[in-house]
Amino acid sequence: MMLDKEKQKEYLAEVRKEMPKTKHFSTMLKAFITGGLICCVGQSISLLIKHFFPEFDEKTVSGFTTMFMILITCVLTGFGIYDKIGSFGGAGSIIPITGFANSIVSPAIEHKREGIILGLCANMFSIAGPVIVFGISASILVGIIYLFI
Amino acid sequence: MEIFLTYLKVFLVGGGICLIGQILINLTKMTSARILVTFLLTGIFLEAIGVFEHIKNFAQAGATIPILGFGSNLAKGAIEGAKSSGLFGALTGGVKAVAAGLGGAIFIGFIIGVISNAHSKS
Amino acid sequence: MKNHTIIFNNPVYINETATIAGPKEGKGPLKNYYNNILENDLLKEKSYEKAEIKIHTSAIKQLLNRSNLTSKDIDCYFGGDLLDEIISSSFTMREIDGPFFGIYNACATFAEGLILASCLISGRLINRAVCSVSSHFATAERQYRNPLELGSQRTPLSQWTVTGGAAALLETSNKTNIAITYGTVGKVVDFGVTDANNMGAAMAPAALDTIMTHLGDTGRDVDYYDLIVTGDLGHAGSRLLITMAKSKGIDLTKNYNDCGVLIYNREAQKVEQGGSGPCCSGLVFCGYLYTKLKMGIYKKILLVPTGALLSKTSSLQKESIPGIAHALSIELV
Numbered sequence: 154m155m156l157d158k159e160k161q162k163e164y165l166a167e168v169r170k171e172m173p174k175t176k177h178f179s180t181m182l183k184a185f186i187t188g189g190l191i192c193c194v195g196q197s198i199s200l201l202i203k204h205f206f207p208e209f210d211e212k213t214v215s216g217f218t219t220m221f222m223i224l225i226t227c228v229l230t231g232f233g234i235y236d237k238i239g240s241f242g243g244a245g246s247i248i249p250i251t252g253f254a255n256s257i258v259s260p261a262i263e264h265k266r267e268g269i270i271l272g273l274c275a276n277m278f279s280i281a282g283p284v285i286v287f288g289i290s291a292s293i294l295v296g297i298i299y300l301f302i
Numbered sequence: 303m304e305i306f307l308t309y310l311k312v313f314l315v316g317g318g319i320c321l322i323g324q325i326l327i328n329l330t331k332m333t334s335a336r337i338l339v340t341f342l343l344t345g346i347f348l349e350a351i352g353v354f355e356h357i358k359n360f361a362q363a364g365a366t367i368p369i370l371g372f373g374s375n376l377a378k379g380a381i382e383g384a385k386s387s388g389l390f391g392a393l394t395g396g397v398k399a400v401a402a403g404l405g406g407a408i409f410i411g412f413i414i415g416v417i418s419n420a421h422s423k424s
Numbered sequence: 425m426k427n428h429t430i431i432f433n434n435p436v437y438i439n440e441t442a443t444i445a446g447p448k449e450g451k452g453p454l455k456n457y458y459n460n461i462l463e464n465d466l467l468k469e470k471s472y473e474k475a476e477i478k479i480h481t482s483a484i485k486q487l488l489n490r491s492n493l494t495s496k497d498i499d500c501y502f503g504g505d506l507l508d509e510i511i512s513s514s515f516t517m518r519e520i521d522g523p524f525f526g527i528y529n530a531c532a533t534f535a536e537g538l539i540l541a542s543c544l545i546s547g548r549l550i551n552r553a554v555c556s557v558s559s560h561f562a563t564a565e566r567q568y569r570n571p572l573e574l575g576s577q578r579t580p581l582s583q584w585t586v587t588g589g590a591a592a593l594l595e596t597s598n599k600t601n602i603a604i605t606y607g608t609v610g611k612v613v614d615f616g617v618t619d620a621n622n623m624g625a626a627m628a629p630a631a632l633d634t635i636m637t638h639l640g641d642t643g644r645d646v647d648y649y650d651l652i653v654t655g656d657l658g659h660a661g662s663r664l665l666i667t668m669a670k671s672k673g674i675d676l677t678k679n680y681n682d683c684g685v686l687i688y689n690r691e692a693q694k695v696e697q698g699g700s701g702p703c704c705s706g707l708v709f710c711g712y713l714y715t716k717l718k719m720g721i722y723k724k725i726l727l728v729p730t731g732a733l734l735s736k737t738s739s740l741q742k743e744s745i746p747g748i749a750h751a752l753s754i755e756l757v
């Protein structure tokens with residue numbers, strides 16, 4: 154039995170009244186703190202790299218910082234800790250580069266049991282794939298636009 | 303004192319970006335893949351119009367650690383490539399610029415994926 | 425059969441049940457009512473799917489042990505679960521020597537099995553049947569939602585898939601006086617809910633439809649039952665059902681509850697809206713309610729397991745979520 158469109162709208166309005174509201178303030182505060190702290194960790198790593206390897210140029214420092222952040226995330230994900238940070242921080246743990254790394258390594262771990270090639274490798278980009286496709290396509294588009302201006 | 307100020311800026315800008323993301327999640331129920339794509343494209347756009355450089359100078363890691371920084375690197379690489387070697391540069395510059403992040407994520411992700419197991423939650 | 429309600433003239437007795445609860449369920453408010461509580465939900469297997477199969481298998485084997493039967497004594501097995509192609513139930517039956525019907529009605533599977541088995545038993549076509557269900561948090565999470573290690577927040581509407589296995593033995597002869605007397609077969613009802621996290625809202629209309637049909641067909645009143653218990657509407661979903669029932673003139677405030685609400689301690693166990701999964705109604709009925717019936721605390725129960733018939737593909741294709749609910753009148757006779 155399918156309800157007709159008009160009645161569906163009435164029902165969905167009723168549902169909205171009964172359902173619990175998202176806790177906007179607390180989730181936003183948690184995201185702010187988590188995101189801020191992760192960025193501070195990144196800042197510390199880049200300062201340390203600069204301190205120990207003063208000969209590195211800016212690009213190398215930022216490359217190594219990113220890699221280090223990814224390494225930390227992957228290890229935390231492997232030990233089952235990052236998803237706890239995620240359930241606390243929400244967007245605060247998704248938007249930093251650590252969230253990107255987590256979205257690559259978590260399906261990889263999950264699908265390991267279906268084999269290395271068809272399980273782990275094939276599913277590695279099931280969440281991060283769109284990021285790479287959109288990112289690279291958009292960057293090429295930007296580059297081409299710059300050719301003409 | 304200076305270092306404290308730097309960290310404050312990093313914290314405020316980095317946290318602020320994530321806060322905007324949380325508002326989007328709360329209001330639109332976006333999944334992580336959509337959030338990542340949205341912020342990545344924002345980063346590319348900000349770099350292309352030349353705004354990102356200023357944010358980065360102000361907040362350092364607060365701007366580069368969020369996925370916005372990944373986007374800006376992509377766009378910056380493509381623009382630099384286009385300037386130095388034309389069409390070929392425009393096609394390859396972006397990937398070249400983010401090779402560290404991408405390569406690192408794939409390699410480390412692969413290794414960790416092989417050695418660790420998924421944990422059930424309680 | 426009257427309208428959508430099957431009348432079991434020859435009573436169908438539920439003579440034994442067996443329950444295996446996961447670690448989280450074992451810490452819930454009903455922990456004293458389960459036969460077994462697992463300490464670890466991987467059970468030293470290579471995958472959570474294999475663990476679920478093991479749970480399902482041992483639920484059936486325990487049931488047979490407890491009732492001193494062998495697998496060959498059973499005329500028919502009815503089993504179901506949530507996984508694609510119901511692999512946990514089908515693979516379980518590799519271990520057990522007996523004729524098998526694999527069934528699927530999402531979280532209402534347990535009721536579907538009980539009604540089908542009751543039809544055959546009440547019609548004197550078979551003497552003994554086993555109905556079993558299983559579900560597992562880790563396998564359901566992966567199939568319907570995200571990888572376990574992905575750092576994402578659970579929305580306040582989400583429900584926690586119950587880990588466990590439950591089985592019930594249905595017979596023509598009465599070792600107990602607990603019998604299934606009526607079964608109301610539900611319709612698929614779709615009120616246009618598209619949010620896959622909000623399954624309570626998708627299933628509440630189906631539950632109401634089935635409860636109303638049952639009351640109409642049997643001529644019974646809500647007060648006839650000591651308890652009307654739905655499957656896994658969760659906290660918000662049950663509130664919604666009560667509100668909707670009120671507008672139809674049915675008062676569910678006194679003797680109504682929900683298995684998803686009963687199975688966890690909401691605050692302490694961080695389950696948001698409560699439990700879900702076919703084993704939610706399975707564990708609560710075979711564990712908690714069955715014990716209460718045996719002790720005579722409840723005499724008449726209307727069990728209404730509810731199911732949300734969605735798949736990941738249908739959600740991605742922006743389909744709304746159809747719901748279904750079957751009702752079983754279980755009474756002391």
